[in-house]
Amino acid sequence: MAFINLNNVTYKYPLTKTPALQNINLQVNEGEFVAIVGPNGAGKSTLCYTLAGFVPHFFKGEISGTVEVAGMDSSKSTLDEWVLNVGLAFQNPFNQISGAKYTVFEEIAFGLENTGVPRNEMKPRVEEAMKLTDISNLADRSPYSLSGGQQQRVALTSILVMRPKLLVLDEPTSQMDPIGTREVFGVIRKMAEGGMTVVMVEHKMEWIANFADRVVALKDGQVLMEGKPNEVLTSELLAENGFGVSRYTSTTREAKKQGLWKKENLPVTLDEAVEGFKK
Amino acid sequence: MHERLSFFVKRDSALHHLNPLTKIVLALSIILVSIFSPWYWTSHGLLLVVIVPLVFIGKVANEYFTSALRLILPAAGFIFFMQAFFQPIGQTVIFNFWFLDITQESLLFAFRIATRITVMISAFTLFLLTTHPSELMSDLTRRGLPPQFAYVIISTLQILPQMQAKAQTIIAAQRSRGLDTESTFFKRIGSVVPLVSPLVFGSLVEVEERAIAIEARGFTSKKAKTSLYEISDRSSDKFIRWGLVILVIISIVLKLWLS
Ligand SMILES: Nc1ncnc2c1ncn2[C@@H]1O[C@H](COP(=O)(O)OP(=O)(O)OP(=O)(O)O)[C@@H](O)[C@H]1O
Ligand SMILES: [Mg+2]
Numbered sequence: 451m452a453f454i455n456l457n458n459v460t461y462k463y464p465l466t467k468t469p470a471l472q473n474i475n476l477q478v479n480e481g482e483f484v485a486i487v488g489p490n491g492a493g494k495s496t497l498c499y500t501l502a503g504f505v506p507h508f509f510k511g512e513i514s515g516t517v518e519v520a521g522m523d524s525s526k527s528t529l530d531e532w533v534l535n536v537g538l539a540f541q542n543p544f545n546q547i548s549g550a551k552y553t554v555f556e557e558i559a560f561g562l563e564n565t566g567v568p569r570n571e572m573k574p575r576v577e578e579a580m581k582l583t584d585i586s587n588l589a590d591r592s593p594y595s596l597s598g599g600q601q602q603r604v605a606l607t608s609i610l611v612m613r614p615k616l617l618v619l620d621e622p623t624s625q626m627d628p629i630g631t632r633e634v635f636g637v638i639r640k641m642a643e644g645g646m647t648v649v650m651v652e653h654k655m656e657w658i659a660n661f662a663d664r665v666v667a668l669k670d671g672q673v674l675m676e677g678k679p680n681e682v683l684t685s686e687l688l689a690e691n692g693f694g695v696s697r698y699t700s701t702t703r704e705a706k707k708q709g710l711w712k713k714e715n716l717p718v719t720l721d722e723a724v725e726g727f728k729k
Numbered sequence: 730m731h732e733r734l735s736f737f738v739k740r741d742s743a744l745h746h747l748n749p750l751t752k753i754v755l756a757l758s759i760i761l762v763s764i765f766s767p768w769y770w771t772s773h774g775l776l777l778v779v780i781v782p783l784v785f786i787g788k789v790a791n792e793y794f795t796s797a798l799r800l801i802l803p804a805a806g807f808i809f810f811m812q813a814f815f816q817p818i819g820q821t822v823i824f825n826f827w828f829l830d831i832t833q834e835s836l837l838f839a840f841r842i843a844t845r846i847t848v849m850i851s852a853f854t855l856f857l858l859t860t861h862p863s864e865l866m867s868d869l870t871r872r873g874l875p876p877q878f879a880y881v882i883i884s885t886l887q888i889l890p891q892m893q894a895k896a897q898t899i900i901a902a903q904r905s906r907g908l909d910t911e912s913t914f915f916k917r918i919g920s921v922v923p924l925v926s927p928l929v930f931g932s933l934v935e936v937e938e939r940a941i942a943i944e945a946r947g948f949t950s951k952k953a954k955t956s957l958y959e960i961s962d963r964s965s966d967k968f969i970r971w972g973l974v975i976l977v978i979i980s981i982v983l984k985l986w987l988s
Binding site: 499502504508529530533534537538539540542544545546547548549550551552555556559560561562563564565566567568569572573605608609612 | 737861862863866879880883884935938939940941942943944945946947948949950951952953954955956957959
């Protein structure tokens with residue numbers, strides 16, 4: 451059975467009329483890196499909360515269909531168990547700082563303290579995680595004194611250190627520069643290769659094309675399309691539905707109309723575009 | 730912004746190595762003894778013979794004397810003048826200012842009160858300077874303080890300066906849209922209104938997000954929590970704590986007995 455298995459999931463937040471998710475079917479295998487794209491209000495964050503167990507255990511509201519992750523069924527297990535298997539990091543890094551810790555090192559250890567990891571394991575695990583995301587030099591700083599991008603790395607590290615089976619990331623690089631984005635994508639790719647399953651909401655199409663195994667496009671709470679990154683990100687359907695498109699895709703789409711682009715597929719990244727124009 | 734959000738200074742000293750609870754008991758005992766002791770010179774003695782040496786043992790002399798200059802002296806000075814002028818005791822008038830008489834007795838009394846205040850604030854400052862807030866909270870949680878309670882205290886201490894900074898940002902943003910925050914009192918009261926909603930509603934959304942974030946890191950997990958720091962609680966700590974409790978009891982008994 452698939453590692454993530456959503457079957458006909460429909461969900462409404464309390465006191466709302468239209469469902470934020472409608473008839474979602476999604477299967478993801480262990481170790482897969484899936485990217486979610488979609489316009490504002492499409493339900494991307496809601497999907498993340500569902501995978502992380504916060505819908506329906508934290509947000510309440512009405513849910514139908516089945517949600518299974520790592521062998522747990524959301525109607526039967528508690529948030530408490532869920533959290534041990536699924537890590538969640540979201541967009542605003544400032545609100546993810548626990549507020550209970552004075553240094554980055556302590557901040558990252560917070561989840562380990564809460565889940566009862568013995569002290570002698572804690573230090574090496576925090577150090578290893580910080581090395582992975584390249585923030586060892588921030589260990590003694592106050593988490594509040596960091597830049598947005600640095601805080602996002604701390605938020606990601608605080609989750610990675612807990613070694614979840616599924617990593618759910620809601621726009622984790624929104625405040626990072628291109629170098630930071632590349633590093634974080636690299637780290638996440640490496641985690642996926644190591645067997646961690648990753649679901650990530652992201653707007654940066656070129657990065658998705660370079661790193662993700664599969665893309666799911668959401669609109670109005672429904673899956674509009676899913677498939678290989680290049681297929682989905684260059685499809686007419688997405689362009690027609692107001693999704694963000696990589697500039698290389700939109701440029702070559704024009705070029706193709708004028709007969710300047712000879713290949714069948716449109717590119718998403720600069721490399722693909724250069725390669726295509728050479729031929 | 731604020732790099733240092735707590736008073737704590739990291740040093741390697743005997744005082745730093747004491748258990749946090751021992752340091753709370755120490756600070757409270759100094760305060761209680763200075764209140765209850767029947768002799769007027771106790772406070773002066775505590776200051777010179779206990780607090781000042783402890784400041785050096787704790788290797789926080791620089792930080793202590795800086796805060797003494799900035800915080801403790803002004804507070805004690807204020808108390809001193811209030812007491813000296815408005816304490817209607819004694820006959821020996823030293824000098825006279827308008828309708829106020831300053832007597833030798835009121836002057837002495839004011840000096841004692843001011844010293845006592847100095848001792849109290851100093852004891853507390855010393856405690857804050859040498860105690861790591863996270864260690865304090867871990868230790869108190871381990872002794873049975875509910876973690877939610879500990880979290881509320883420590884996060885409030887940290888988040889208040891953040892809220893303040895955000896209020897400043899919102900004010901700047903509203904002002905750039907033409908909001909008047911600098912003219913008459915009533916206009917300014919009126920102009921606080923547009924500040925409230927972004928701050929409060931912003932905070933509500935933030936509270937929800939923060940709740941999710943700490944929940945995602947197992948805050949309400951039923952597993953027994955562990956702690957990053959090894960918090961020592963040696964038999965010497967217990968010995969010191971009981972010794973201090975006995976000292977406080979003695980000073981209370983003496984006070985009752987001699988008065
Ligand atoms: N806590 C909530 N209570 C009620 N409705 C909500 C709540 N959070 C989101 N919604 C609604 O659910 C729908 C999906 O929102 P969601 O946040 O999942 O979108 P999104 O794809 O993450 O958008 P964005 O790109 O802006 O982050 C929206 O119509 C939104 O208004
Ligand atoms: Mg969102």
